[in-house]
Every structure is written in C-alpha cells, then in structure tokens.
Amino acid sequence: MAADIGLFEAIYSQRAIRKLKPDPVSDDLVHKLIEAATKAPSGGNSQSWAFVVIRDGSTKEKIAEWYLDAWNKTYVAGTDGGKNLPDQIKRVYGAADHLARNMKDVPVMILVCGRNAPPAGSEHGGGFYGSLFPAVQNLLLAARGLGLGASLTTLHKLHDQELKDLLDIPGNVETVALIPIGHPIGKYGPTTRRPVEEVTHQERWDSAKD
Amino acid sequence: MAADIGLFEAIYSQRAIRKLKPDPVSDDLVHKLIEAATKAPSGGNSQSWAFVVIRDGSTKEKIAEWYLDAWNKTYVAGTDGGKNLPDQIKRVYGAADHLARNMKDVPVMILVCGRNAPPAGSEHGGGFYGSLFPAVQNLLLAARGLGLGASLTTLHKLHDQELKDLLDIPGNVETVALIPIGHPIGKYGPTTRRPVEEVTHQERWDSAKD
Numbered sequence: 001m002a003a004d005i006g007l008f009e010a011i012y013s014q015r016a017i018r019k020l021k022p023d024p025v026s027d028d029l030v031h032k033l034i035e036a037a038t039k040a041p042s043g044g045n046s047q048s049w050a051f052v053v054i055r056d057g058s059t060k061e062k063i064a065e066w067y068l069d070a071w072n073k074t075y076v077a078g079t080d081g082g083k084n085l086p087d088q089i090k091r092v093y094g095a096a097d098h099l100a101r102n103m104k105d106v107p108v109m110i111l112v113c114g115r116n117a118p119p120a121g122s123e124h125g126g127g128f129y130g131s132l133f134p135a136v137q138n139l140l141l142a143a144r145g146l147g148l149g150a151s152l153t154t155l156h157k158l159h160d161q162e163l164k165d166l167l168d169i170p171g172n173v174e175t176v177a178l179i180p181i182g183h184p185i186g187k188y189g190p191t192t193r194r195p196v197e198e199v200t201h202q203e204r205w206d207s208a209k210d
Numbered sequence: 211m212a213a214d215i216g217l218f219e220a221i222y223s224q225r226a227i228r229k230l231k232p233d234p235v236s237d238d239l240v241h242k243l244i245e246a247a248t249k250a251p252s253g254g255n256s257q258s259w260a261f262v263v264i265r266d267g268s269t270k271e272k273i274a275e276w277y278l279d280a281w282n283k284t285y286v287a288g289t290d291g292g293k294n295l296p297d298q299i300k301r302v303y304g305a306a307d308h309l310a311r312n313m314k315d316v317p318v319m320i321l322v323c324g325r326n327a328p329p330a331g332s333e334h335g336g337g338f339y340g341s342l343f344p345a346v347q348n349l350l351l352a353a354r355g356l357g358l359g360a361s362l363t364t365l366h367k368l369h370d371q372e373l374k375d376l377l378d379i380p381g382n383v384e385t386v387a388l389i390p391i392g393h394p395i396g397k398y399g400p401t402t403r404r405p406v407e408e409v410t411h412q413e414r415w416d417s418a419k420d
Contacts, residue, residue: 003216004216004217004219005216005217005218006214006215006216007214007215007216007217007352007355008214008218008246009214009217009352009353010217010357011246011249011250011348011351011352012246014248014249015252016249016251031406031410032336034406035406035408036218036221036234036411038403038404038409039221039222039224039399039400039401039403040221040224040347041224041226041347041350041361041362043364045299045302045401045402047403047404047409049409050409050410050419051409051410051411052393052411052412052414052415053410053411053412053413054412054413055413056413059413059414075409081418084277085357089381090254091257118412122384123246123315125363126336126339126342126364126387127345127367128336129336129339129340130339130343130362130387132336132338132343133336133342133346133347134343134344134346134347134362135253135342135352136340136343136344137250137343137347137348138347139342140219140344141217141221141253142217142221142353144217145217145218146230150282151251152251152253152340152344154253154336154337154340156310157337162348166414167413167414168415168417169415170415170417170420173415174336175266176336176340177261177336177340189249190249191249191255191349193248193254194248194257195251196241196244196245196248198263199244199248199257199259199261200241200244200260200261200263201260201261201262201263201309201415202262202263203262203263203264203265203266203269203287203377203379204269204376204377205260205262205377205378205379205380205383207378207380210262210380
C-alpha cells in the first residue's frame with residue numbers, strides 16, 4: 001500500500017476521475033477500498049451494506065450498454081450532445097461522456113448495495129441512504145488515497161431491475177451506487193465549490209442565501 | 211489547525227463520539243468542517259447542500275426537547291430502557307442515551323440540509339441523498355481529523371416540521387442530518403465491523419451470504 005496521504009489532502013483533492021487506464025486493479029486494492037467503506041457510520045451499527053465486485057467482461061458489457069442508454073436519455077438528449085453547455089461544464093460533460101462510452105473497459109466496478117431496503121416510496125428522511133452513502137464516500141476517498149480513479153454514479157437505476165436480474169440481487173436489496181474504478185488518466189482535484197459563507201446559515205435559515 | 215492526520219488513520223478510527231465537553235468550538239473549526247463537507251462529490255456539481263450552525267441556547271433547548279422525545283419513542287420504549295440489550299450494544303446505547311439527555315449542552319450543532327428536495331415519496335434511488343451524505347461523511351471525518359467529537363443523527367426527523375418552523379427552513383429544503391459537535395470525552399475508534407469477505411460478493415450476488 002502507498003504511504004498514507006493526509007486526510008485533508010485527500011478530501012481537498014478528491015474528484016470524480018472518469019478516464020481510466022485499462023490496467024487491472026489488484027484484489028488487494030479492492031479489498032482495501034471495501035474495508036475503508038465498512039468503517040463508515042452505520043445507523044444502529046446495522047452494517048446494511050454489501051458490495052458486488054464486477055470484473056467479468058460480459059457482465060461489464062451488459063452494464064455498459066444500460067449505462068450508455070441511461071446517459072443518452074438523461075444527459076445527451078437534453079443538451080444536444082453537450083453543445084449547449086457553458087464552457088466550464090463542457091469538460092466535465094466530456095469526461096462523463098467518455099466514461100459512458102467506455103464503461104465496458106473499466107477494470108473493475110463495485111456495485112454498492114443496501115440490505116433491508118424500505119419499500120419504494122416509503123423512504124422519508126434518508127435513514128436508509130444515510131447508512132450507505134457515507135460508506136460510498138469512504139470508498140471514494142480511499143480510492144484517492146490509494147492513487148486510483150473512481151466516480152460515484154447512479155445512472156444504472158434506469159435499468160435497475162435488469163441489473164438486479166443479471167446479478168441475482170434479491171428483492172429486499174437495493175442497488176445504491178455503481179463505482180467504476182481503475183488507475184487514473186489525468187489529475188486529482190481541486191474541485192470548484194461555492195465558498196463556505198454562501199452555504200452556511202447562522203442560527204437559522206437566511207433567505208438572502210436562497 | 212492541527213497537523214493533518216493520515217487518511218486511513220482517520221477512516222479507521224472514526225467513530226460516533228456522543229459524550230462531549232461543554233467547551234466552545236471555535237468558528238475556525240466549524241468553518242473547516244463545512245469546507246471539508248463541500249469538497250464531497252455532488253451530482254452534476256449541484257452543490258445542493260446548506261448548513262445551519264446552531265449555538266443559541268434557546269434554539270438548542272427546543273431541539274434537545276424534540277430529540278429526547280424521539281429517542282424515547284424510538285429506542286427507550288422498545289428496549290425497556292436498554293435493559294434487554296446484549297452487553298456489547300449496551301455501551302453504545304448508554305452513549306446515545308447520554309447524548310439524548312444532554313443535547314442542549316452540546317457546544318454546536320450543524321444541521322445539514324438539502325435544497326431542491328424531491329417531493330416526499332417520489333425519491334427512488336437515492337439521487338438526492340447521494341449528493342448529501344458524502345458531504346456529511348466528509349464533515350465527520352474532518353471532525354475526527356481536527357480532534358473533535360461528532361455523530362450522525364437523524365432522530366430530529368420525528369419533529370421535522372417543528373424544527374423547520376423554528377429555523378425558518380423553506381418548504382423545498384429538506385433537513386438531512388443533525389450533527390452535534392464538541393471536544394470529545396473518550397476515545398476514537400476502532401469500530402467493530404464484519405470482515406470484508408462477509409459483505410463482498412464476487413461477480414454476482416452470493417445467496418450464501420444472505
């Protein structure tokens with residue numbers, strides 16, 4: 001394992017890395033990513049997470065097909081292929097488009113799932129997701145720390161049932177995030193974010209910041 | 211600011227710290243926590259997060275009252291005051307009970323909110339929460355890194371509308387997590403988690419792990 005980088009260095013330089021080398025990602029690295037995920041907070045220590053590690057070529061090919069379809073329907077159609085986007089968003093769009101068109105070639109995907117999912121539509125307040133996305137974030141930070149590229153995607157939800165059927169995922173398990181992982185092409189952060197003052201309200205909501 | 215601790219050191223020793231000293235938490239530390247939160251992934255870079263920083267005594271008193279009520283209804287009633295719990299859970303229960311009874315004395319609370327919340331019951335797939343709980347996790351890891359104690363709570367949801375009214379939170383903003391923060395009494399992790407092998411499935415769901 002690489003030397004441990006600083007916590008804040010990792011947080012401040014983490015970004016979605018969507019262009020990945022075809023080189024394999026070792027089992028040891030995948031193990032480390034998942035172990036880091038399991039150290040995240042878990043409501044009532046329920047540890048409702050489960051991780052499906054996907055390397056098989058034909059499985060990735062099916063998932064890539066659904067992912068590209070979802071990408072086309074959700075983003076390409078609405079932006080005329082990205083042509084109508086502001087310049088600063090075009091680069092991100094380009095990388096996301098690259099990922100969507102090359103999903104089958106990512107070395108490994110980790111599908112993060114949640115057991116004991118509440119029935120659809122009954123979820124109020126995020127209790128279920130609140131015990132899963134912190135694990136996802138640990139996994140992404142760990143990827144940054146280990147020098148890997150990764151990004152948080154949820155577009156697979158447009159073909160959720162087909163994906164569940166393909167992977168034998170039971171009915172009471174929800175797919176939460178699909179994380180394509182590989183050695184990165186390109187650099188880590190920083191990301192562009194609004195300053196703290198603009199998103200922070202003192203004591204009560206300040207409607208001037210709406 | 212304290213020297214940057216290692217990423218994996220932080221991840222592996224983060225735990226809910228529910229016993230907090232009354233000593234104040236500086237504005238600089240709160241700023242750093244929120245800044246770290248805003249570096250988390252955000253779908254489409256929407257940055258839908260907002261943070262309400264609460265230090266006011268009477269506001270904390272009201273929130274503490276609702277929190278204790280929710281704690282009593284959700285946990286105390288079901289466990290006969292914790293007496294029926296297995297030994298290893300009793301310690302966590304005791305700390306959570308302590309927090310519930312001392313919420314008004316925590317130095318600062320950060321209420322993490324999400325803008326542009328989908329209508330209740332329409333949320334499928336966690337897209338909304340998936341852009342907020344990673345920020346919550348960054349905030350919690352940053353607290354660990356800065357030597358603060360914090361925990362992820364959602365019990366306020368049982369008095370959600372009253373809390374929104376108290377804090378002037380608009381209708382299209384959802385409260386996501388209430389994080390009590392202070393200087394810690396007691397130690398950081400490690401946490402007890404099932405081994406990676408038990409929660410990891412290779413290529414497809416392994417029903418032997420159900």
